[in-house]
Amino acid sequence: MEPLGTSTTTSSRFNHTVNSTGGSCPWEVGDKARLCRFLCYGSEGDIYTAREEGQVSAESATALLSLLQEGRGAEVVEEIKRFTQDERTVRLGPCFFALALCSQHSDLKTRQAAFKALKEVCREPAHLFSFVQYKKELRESMKCGIWGRALRKAVSDWYNQQEPMSLAAAVTRCKQREGWTHQDLLRLSHTKPANEAIALISKYVTKGWKEVQAAYSDKENSAEVVKVLSYLEVVEKVKHSCDQTEVITLIEEHNLEREQLLTDHLKSKQVWRALLKEMPLQSVLKLLGNMTSRKILEPGSSETQAVCERLQSETALKKAKIHPFGMLLASENYKRGQGFQGKTKWEPDNGILKAMDAAFYKSFTNVEPVGGRFVVAVDVSTSLSSIVPGTTISTAVAAAAITMIFAKTEADTHVLAYSEGALVPCSFSADMTLAQATFELVKIPGGSTDCTLPITWATENGKAVDVFIILTNNPLWMFTASPVDTLKMHRQELGANSKLVMCGLTSIGHALADTEDRGLVSICGFDLGALTVIRNLAQDLI
Structure with missing residues (x-):
């Protein structure tokens, strides 16, 4: 794997390659970086707030609009595809919104690229419903309809290009979202089924099972149509069955899922046990x-x-x-x-x-290493007995777990603890249990907070670092020097493309500093999405 700083990822085409001088220009936050932040976690800013579902709107996507005005819509669509396909997102909503915005831009090539990408970006029915709803919301302010020829074709293609059995399972598992149903989309898109199996599913969705039975009972059907017909018959049978034994048999023989059952079925322990198997x-x-x-x-x-x-x-x-x-x-x-x-x-x-x-x-073993040089520094100056907002995890356990993740998966990781204006001895090792690692952190006495200490330590010891991850309980810090200036000094002296992630584990909203440095991100609270943000930053993707 290439070392950080020499990344050949697509995002480097839009941002300056970082040089050894560490000057302000290479780290300037451009529109492409803001777009990628938006696609990752729904905000163009350098603050990620864990578990917060922000309202996505055109007002929060100014960089996206700017790139579209510059005629770079096709590039934006490619980035949307990459973020969804490579699982770079904390949540998918911002990507669906961005695709919807591209799909109704004035530039023809941008619109065409967006509609062509629909099936790749919106892989599940719920995704498709979200995309259509975003289009509706964007169009409402324009006082015009959304169902033009291009959207009708794109939605029709979404259904027609599915494998029939997968589509039959999908439309019976997820019937509606965001106020839309499959019946709505098939009707409004004027979908002409590409083959008999898709035609069967379309008829089932729009007309119902009785009409399907009447239309197909006496016909000579292909093997694929017979397969889909049999599956839909099972779905209908389970919907109307009050016989617990029959429901269990159908679940086990046809791998039916919870969403395909009635609420009354889910009152049965035996039904749940049948579902549990697969x-x-x-x-x-x-x-x-x-x-x-x-x-x-x-x-x-x-x-x-x-x-x-x-x-x-x-x-x-x-x-x-x-x-x-x-x-x-x-x-x-x-x-x-x-x-x-x-x-x-x-x-x-x-x-x-x-x-x-x-x-x-x-x-x-499921964590894929980034391959960079990491310093994970834990602030033990304040009590680590608080709870991370929105979870049941103490900040001590969270800090220990985060530290273990990097120590166990990244070969070049230094773990530091700091308190009372100095680094303190910390006998942390990658083979510790979570309980041992937590104990190692909480046994250290507290004091004042200075998050620049780990950066200063690395600079003074000639240790070039790609990513500093600072974990602290308290988002209110005392600085001997500016963290931004300290980081810039480290970049200049060691020729490193260093980035800084400040994690306020109990914070509900703070910024490290008013900075336009692309290498800095603040994380408020902590969740699984925060690790996605850190990974994206380390790989120069946001």
Whole structure:
């Protein structure tokens, strides 16, 4: 892997290549950098606030509009495709909004590129519904319709280019979102089905099952049509069945999912246990508390044992792309015994907790290294006993977990702790358990905060660093010098393309400084998305 600073990623075409002088010009925040921040986390600024779903609007996408006015719409669309396909986003909404904006720009080539990219960017029905809704919202201010020839063709192509069985499953799992249904989109787009199987699905969505039966019962149908017809018949049968045994049989034989069942079906423990067998691991993690509360997962049961085995399977963890920090969040939430919303409570199962603990360590293999030179510095000057907002994790555990992630996955990582105006001894090692790492951090006495210390240490010791990650509990810092100036000095003296990430683990909104330096990002709170932001910054993508 190429070292940081010599990246040949596409974003380097739009931003200056950083030179060894470390001057202000190479780090200027241009429109392309702002666009990439927007696509990543929905804001053009250098502050990422964890778990915050900001309102996406044209007012928050000024760089995007500027690039479109410069005639660079085709490049913008390519960047949208890359961010969605390479999983560079914290949330997908900003990418759908940006594509919608491109699709109704005055430049013909931009519009064509946006509509051509629709299927690649909007891979699920929910994505398509979001895109159409953004177009509606953007058009409302213009007092005109949205269903022109280009959108009709793009939506028609979205349906026609799907594999029929995948489309049949998709339209029965996700029937509506954002006030739109498949019936709406097929009708408004005047879709002409590309083949008999798509025609069958279109008729089912727009006319209903009875009309499908009448139209296809006496026909000579192709093998593919028969396959889709049989699947839709199963979906209809389960919708109208009150027989628990029949519902369970249909789930097991046809891999039906929770979204395809009736609410009444989900009152049955046996139905849940049938769903659990093929339920995606990400869904299992989200529903662990619910299933424990409903007594679907009981101590020592075969279902609980099967869940524990899946959680400890490296193959299952890899397939589901479980990140160690995501597993930690799920584990701490389950351990809490109560949901954040509603009145659902449960008694955490010790077997499941042990399996989740094992899964945390096994999932480190899912983290792809960036390959840079990292310094992760933990501010132990204030008590690390606070809770990270929106989670059940203490700041001490969060700091230890974040530190472990980099220490275990990046070969060139230095871990530092600082307090009372100086670095303090910290016997941290990558092979520690989370409990040991947490203890190592909290045993150090507190004092005043100075986040420039790790940068100064690296400069004085001739240690060139690509990314400094500063973890602190308190977002209110005392500086002996400006962090921005200290970072610039490190760049100049060591010829490094250094970046700085300031993480205020308990902060709900702060900025490190009023700076236009592309190498600085502030993170308020912490979640899985924060690691995506750090990774993108390290790879020169935002």
